[in-house]
Every structure is written in structure tokens, then in C-alpha cells.
Amino acid sequence: MTTAPTAHTAAPAHTLSDFDFDLPPALIAQHPAPERSASRLLDGSGPTPVDRIFRELPDLLQPGDLLVFNDTQVIKARLFGEKSSGGKLELLVERVLPGAGHEVVAHMKVSKKPLPGAVLYMAGGPRQGGFTATLLERWPDEQGALFRFRFSGEPHALMQRHGHVPLPPYITHTDTAEDERRYQTVFARHPGAVAAPTAALHFDEALLAQIEARGVARASVTLHVGAGTFQPVKTEHLHEHTMHSEWYNVPEATIRALADCRARGGRVVAVGTTTVRTLESWARSGQTTGDTDIFITPGFQFKVVDALITNFHLPKSTLMMLVSALAGYDHIRRLYAHAIAKQYRFFSYGDAMWLPRTPTSGQR
Numbered sequence: 001m002t003t004a005p006t007a008h009t010a011a012p013a014h015t016l017s018d019f020d021f022d023l024p025p026a027l028i029a030q031h032p033a034p035e036r037s038a039s040r041l042l043d044g045s046g047p048t049p050v051d052r053i054f055r056e057l058p059d060l061l062q063p064g065d066l067l068v069f070n071d072t073q074v075i076k077a078r079l080f081g082e083k084s085s086g087g088k089l090e091l092l093v094e095r096v097l098p099g100a101g102h103e104v105v106a107h108m109k110v111s112k113k114p115l116p117g118a119v120l121y122m123a124g125g126p127r128q129g130g131f132t133a134t135l136l137e138r139w140p141d142e143q144g145a146l147f148r149f150r151f152s153g154e155p156h157a158l159m160q161r162h163g164h165v166p167l168p169p170y171i172t173h174t175d176t177a178e179d180e181r182r183y184q185t186v187f188a189r190h191p192g193a194v195a196a197p198t199a200a201l202h203f204d205e206a207l208l209a210q211i212e213a214r215g216v217a218r219a220s221v222t223l224h225v226g227a228g229t230f231q232p233v234k235t236e237h238l239h240e241h242t243m244h245s246e247w248y249n250v251p252e253a254t255i256r257a258l259a260d261c262r263a264r265g266g267r268v269v270a271v272g273t274t275t276v277r278t279l280e281s282w283a284r285s286g287q288t289t290g291d292t293d294i295f296i297t298p299g300f301q302f303k304v305v306d307a308l309i310t311n312f313h314l315p316k317s318t319l320m321m322l323v324s325a326l327a328g329y330d331h332i333r334r335l336y337a338h339a340i341a342k343q344y345r346f347f348s349y350g351d352a353m354w355l356p357r358t359p360t361s362g363q364r
Helices: 054-060 155-162 177-182 198-202 205-213 252-263 273-285 318-327 329-341
Strands: 040-043 050-053 066-070 072-074 078-082 088-096 103-110 119-122 131-138 146-151 190-193 217-223 246-249 268-271 289-292 307-311 352-356
Touching: 040 054, 040 329, 050 054, 054 205, 054 352, 066 252, 066 273, 078 155, 088 119, 088 155, 190 217, 198 307, 205 217, 217 252, 217 273, 246 273, 252 268, 268 273, 273 289, 273 307, 273 318, 307 318, 318 329, 318 352
Parallel strands: 040 352, 066 217, 066 268, 072 190, 268 307
Antiparallel strands: 040 050, 078 088, 078 119, 088 103, 103 146, 119 131, 131 146, 217 246, 246 289, 307 352
């Protein structure tokens, strides 16, 4: 499988500390809004922030625009089990490997890691209706945190039956039926993500119908969001950070839709940072499918995306760097200060922002 090239484009003036900010813990959303489109929407299209409701999004769109969504589907990737000794453990499946071998790549949380060849008893093991996972080897990933396992049955079926919704680490409750429904977009199609493309969680069928009626087109890409999206940046100098990789696909129909949008003078509006990473990876590599470890920081020249719909992101995160690259570092600092003062809800279950690309951050 081919890999899109890494893009380390950090401006020398910016270091990790530049993307830090103080966030009151009370603003970290633990549950979604009662209705998807009832979340708040911070309009960052002008120098002064405008407070809106997400269902007002059609007012910010123009006939001829193209909304591009990530249609990945979150899998119930968190699994609990034990070693033969009785020691408890947890697996977080990062990727199901292709083929009929029932193999997966997963994070493992356990007090003492077992050796290759060890058989783990998941969900009680076969005697209690569960299954086994055999540890094969350490997986050669960027962070050295992944392992390859062979499940005793088809992985997707076993996860659907025994798994739990892989809620982000800052959500403190255990997953519920509400999470299974709401930590998933209404148009999710391709199973493989361990984190939701959260900006798309605000869209419901009624809002999608209003957007279509306004003459706005839709297209989809797929990027299977990995647990690395929550990986903290540990180096003060951004160019030293090793970015996690994720699998993506840009369908031929979407490539045609992008060309049609450009031909009619419309804007390409990415729904979520994962869509941005997918489109810009494809634009640079020419690869319609593969793995990408693209790292978008201030100074990056966008080739595809004209505007972004996104949630609020973690301090010092790669996603804070991405939105600063697209909308301008100082502008993002002002918008975040406004959001905190107005008590917007942050992170996966939180509110959203509308961000046009600053003219200096891209070219057609």
C-alpha cells in the first residue's frame, strides 16, 4: 500500500507552546446536544465572531458550493478480556487487516504485556460466549504502541457483538446506547474508524435536505480515524513530531464533483479536519487510496479546501495547528477566546465553527 508524503510545514516562528490555551474543564462536553443540529455554531467568516445555531449553516453556504463529508463508520473497537493468568486487559482495535486471517492491529492496555503466542480470552472467552485473540507480534507503527492479533472469528462481527464504543479519553462515562447512536454520523457507510469525524455529527437528515435545496452539492471521502488523533505532541519544535498515519480513499465520483465545483466557481467546504487531511493528501500525492501522515501546520499551502466546518480542538494538538494553518493563527486565537468566554462546548460532543480559508494559506 502506498503512503502519501509527509508534509512538515511548520513556520519557524511557531512552537508547540503557541498552541496551548486554558480551557475550563466544565466546557468539555460529556454528552451530545439533544438534537444534532441544535449545537452552537461559531461563525468565523469575519473579523468579529458571530454566534449561531448549527441548523443556520445553510445561510453560510452558496449555491454551487460542494460539501465533502468523511463517511467512515465508527466500530465498537474497545474490547475487554483477560490473560490465561486471569490478569485483566483491554484492546482497542486500530485496524482490521485485509484478508481472511481474522487479523487486527490493536493497542493493548495491560499491567504486564504477554509474549507473542499468548492466547487472550476476550469477553469471557469461548466458554462464556466470547472469543480468543492470539498475540502474534508487535506492529511496526510510528509510536511503537500497536500489536498484531488473530481473532478466533470475523473481527467486525465480534466487535459488533462484544465491543464498546471507543469514546475519547476526555469523556468520562462508560458507553451507552445513546453513545452508540450519537457517536456516529447519519451517513456512516464504511466501518473502520475508532474515533468519529465529529464535525459531521451535527448533521441530521432535515439539515441535509435544506442544504440540497439551497443548491449545494455533496460528496464523500473515507478516512478511518485512528486513536492517534488523540496522541499528544511531545516536541516543542513541530518539525520533530512524528505524525500518526491513517487509511483514506477518494472515490472517482468525488474527484469529478471537485472538478465540477471548480468549473462552476463554487467553494469546496470540508466537513471536519479528517476530510481536509484526505483531500490535501490526495492533491499532493495523486494517490486516491493509501495511508497518509500529512501534518498541516501554519505555512501550509492548501490546494483543495476553501472552507472548513470543525469542532473545537484540544490544546497543543495537531488539529489546533491545522485550523490555524487554514484560518490564520491570530484569528483562531481570537475565536477560541470568544468561545471560552461565551461558554461554547468543546471537543467531540461539543459545538462547531465555520472557518473560511485565509487568502494567504492556499492557491487554486
